[in-house]
Amino acid sequence: MPDRIVIVGGGTAGWMTASYLKAAFDDRVQVTVVESDRIGTIGVGEATFSDIRHFFAYLGLEESDWMPACNATYKLAVRFQDWREPGHHFYHPFEQMRSVEGFPLTDWWLRGGPTDRFDRDCFLMASLCDAERSPRRLDGSLLGRDVPEGVAESNALTMSEHQGKTQFPYAYHFEAAKLAQYLCGYAVDRGVRHVVDDVVHVALDSRGWVDHVVTKEHGELHGDLFVDCTGFRGVLINQALGEPFQSFQDTLPNDSAVALQVPLDMEARGIRPCTTATAREAGWIWTIPLFGRIGTGYVYARDYLSPEDAERALREFVGLEAEHVEANHIRMRIGRSRRSWVNNCVAVGLSSGFVEPLESTGIFFIHHAIEQLVKFFPGDDWDLSLRDLYNEAVGHVMDGVREFLALHYRAAARNDTQYWRDAKVRALPDGMEERLERWLTHLPDSETIYPYYHGLPPYSYACVLLGMGGLPLRHSPALDLIDDTAARKQFEQIRDRADELARTLPNQYEYFAQFR
Numbered sequence: 148m149p150d151r152i153v154i155v156g157g158g159t160a161g162w163m164t165a166s167y168l169k170a171a172f173d174d175r176v177q178v179t180v181v182e183s184d185r186i187g188t189i190g191v192g193e194a195t196f197s198d199i200r201h202f203f204a205y206l207g208l209e210e211s212d213w214m215p216a217c218n219a220t221y222k223l224a225v226r227f228q229d230w231r232e233p234g235h236h237f238y239h240p241f242e243q244m245r246s247v248e249g250f251p252l253t254d255w256w257l258r259g260g261p262t263d264r265f266d267r268d269c270f271l272m273a274s275l276c277d278a279e280r281s282p283r284r285l286d287g288s289l290l291g292r293d294v295p296e297g298v299a300e301s302n303a304l305t306m307s308e309h310q311g312k313t314q315f316p317y318a319y320h321f322e323a324a325k326l327a328q329y330l331c332g333y334a335v336d337r338g339v340r341h342v343v344d345d346v347v348h349v350a351l352d353s354r355g356w357v358d359h360v361v362t363k364e365h366g367e368l369h370g371d372l373f374v375d376c377t378g379f380r381g382v383l384i385n386q387a388l389g390e391p392f393q394s395f396q397d398t399l400p401n402d403s404a405v406a407l408q409v410p411l412d413m414e415a416r417g418i419r420p421c422t423t424a425t426a427r428e429a430g431w432i433w434t435i436p437l438f439g440r441i442g443t444g445y446v447y448a449r450d451y452l453s454p455e456d457a458e459r460a461l462r463e464f465v466g467l468e469a470e471h472v473e474a475n476h477i478r479m480r481i482g483r484s485r486r487s488w489v490n491n492c493v494a495v496g497l498s499s500g501f502v503e504p505l506e507s508t509g510i511f512f513i514h515h516a517i518e519q520l521v522k523f524f525p526g527d528d529w530d531l532s533l534r535d536l537y538n539e540a541v542g543h544v545m546d547g548v549r550e551f552l553a554l555h556y557r558a559a560a561r562n563d564t565q566y567w568r569d570a571k572v573r574a575l576p577d578g579m580e581e582r583l584e585r586w587l588t589h590l591p592d593s594e595t596i597y598p599y600y601h602g603l604p605p606y607s608y609a610c611v612l613l614g615m616g617g618l619p620l621r622h623s624p625a626l627d628l629i630d631d632t633a634a635r636k637q638f639e640q641i642r643d644r645a646d647e648l649a650r651t652l653p654n655q656y657e658y659f660a661q662f663r
């Protein structure tokens with residue numbers, strides 16, 4: 148069996164992979180992580196999918212184990228600010244879409260919702276975000292009796308096996324660098340060898356497979372399987388093995404970011420239970436509230452804005468609190484390696500692929516890749532089918548997310564700068580134009596979105612279309628022929644329940660302060 152695994156890179160991807168492989172295979176594999184202390188990680192304040200709870204559950208970790216160590220908070224939604232027009236906002240929440248008479252509530256809302264806020268009319272989470280509530284009460288109980296709490300209820304190995312069955316009501320914000328540190332401790336405690344050194348050479352054998360990597364001070368590291376977690380550099384997959392990188396730049400032009408970590412008095416300011424993405428002149432600014440500070444950054448396209456102007460705009464946005472904070476400028480490689488698994492090398496994380504962090508998909512890509520690696524782990528014969536299945540699954544996830552992100556720009560009503568005007572006419576990924584055409588007459592459903600698993604359910608597409616406001620949408624004509632009493636009752640129930648929860652749940656600061 149290929150049981151000697153060498154992971155190059157110790158960022159979020161490296162340590163998530165090491166700890167997961169140990170949890171999966173225990174001492175039946177030997178895992179080494181080699182990471183440079185000279186080359187930094189991409190450690191900004193980060194937001195996740197709710198699915199990441201399956202990752203922690205797989206490792207046997209409770210929130211109380213890792214959250215305080217990572218200054219983590221809850222995320223109930225992404226709040227899109229100013230994408231339609233200045234002052235407008237809407238939420239993309241973690242909440243199962245309700246349906247009435249077989250039609251999603253959003254479709255009923257299009258026919259005639261009670262207010263002009265589809266998100267508040269159709270989802271509880273939008274009101275909880277506006278009211279800045281925690282999804283848990285001070286005694287730790289989760290907001291709704293109807294929300295399944297456990298993850299052990301199913302034996303599923305992968306996230307895709309859960310999709311559509313339940314929707315957990317929150318994800319997390321955390322400091323990625325602290326999570327990597329926490330997982331390093333977890334992995335080393337379980338026998339992972341940790342080498343701090345630079346890989347200076349990747350030695351290939353006569354077949355072009357990785358034989359070993361050469362480090363500056365620790366000699367050669369031999370293994371059967373090599374995992375490239377070297378970030379945008381792609382030291383093994385792209386540099387040594389020559390696997391081409393396929394850019395998504397034609398459809399997603401944002402290629403840069405400037406980030407600030409801003410310490411703040413969260414008691415005075417409050418901790419919003421959502422990631423905020425605020426549209427700006429040539430991109431958007433993320434605000435990720437952590438316990439004790441916010442992570443913020445401007446994601447932009449260099450074709451439209453210089454790094455200096457982006458930093459100036461970000462500082463203006465944040466205000467005086469960021470005066471003495473140093474900015475971190477990042478060049479983003481948008482797209483994916485054509486194949487993420489080549490010979491005996493599997494790329495996980497930024498080396499495999501990345502799209503701008505608008506819907507917090509980076510760590511989801513890592514989680515998904517690791518699940519697939521366990522599912523399709525090679526045997527002695529390195530059967531090519533396993534590798535092909537892996538590459539197809541990983542490729543589909545990134546291509547699907549690419550479409551979902553492209554939709555945000557095509558659908559946004561904002562058109563006050565050249566950047567936003569160009570967004571309306573920019574090319575869409577192959578096949579998406581036809582799909583979009585259909586969504587305008589019938590809100591997206593499982594049969595009309597990107598046809599392979601990519602993490603996003605149809606209701607996520609509906610939220611973006613309804614919230615961005617730049618495309619004409621129509622309700623299903625059948626709704627004009629169906630009694631709408633049940634739909635109206637559903638809207639009322641949501642409003643009443645949202646009011647009750649907003650009145651009775653604590654705010655996020657109160658909830659997390661009790662653990663400090």
Ligand SMILES: Cc1cc2nc3c(=O)[nH]c(=O)nc-3n(C[C@H](O)[C@H](O)[C@H](O)COP(=O)(O)OP(=O)(O)OC[C@H]3O[C@@H](n4cnc5c(N)ncnc54)[C@H](O)[C@@H]3O)c2cc1C
Pocket residue numbers: 155156157158159160161181182183184185186187188189190191192193194195323344345346347376377378379380382404406444477479495496497498504507508509510511513
């Ligand atoms: C601006 C921005 C915002 C983001 N926001 C989010 C978000 O909100 N949510 C989300 O899910 N994801 C987000 N991401 C993505 C997320 O940061 C990454 O997916 C995640 O941190 C994984 O990074 P990584 O481990 O692949 O690479 P990195 O963090 O770059 O780590 C690379 C590692 O490789 C090591 N290395 C490199 N070369 C060598 C060498 N020659 N020898 C030895 N070691 C080497 C480095 O030392 C480092 O340890 C964001 C990314 C960016 C750029």
Ligand SMILES: N[C@H](Cc1c[nH]c2cc(Cl)ccc12)C(=O)O
Pocket residue numbers: 196197198199223224225239240241242310314315506602603604607
């Ligand atoms: N796999 C799902 C993906 C998902 C469902 N709803 C949302 C909302 C937001 Cl803001 C991001 C992703 C998803 C999950 O993580 O629950």
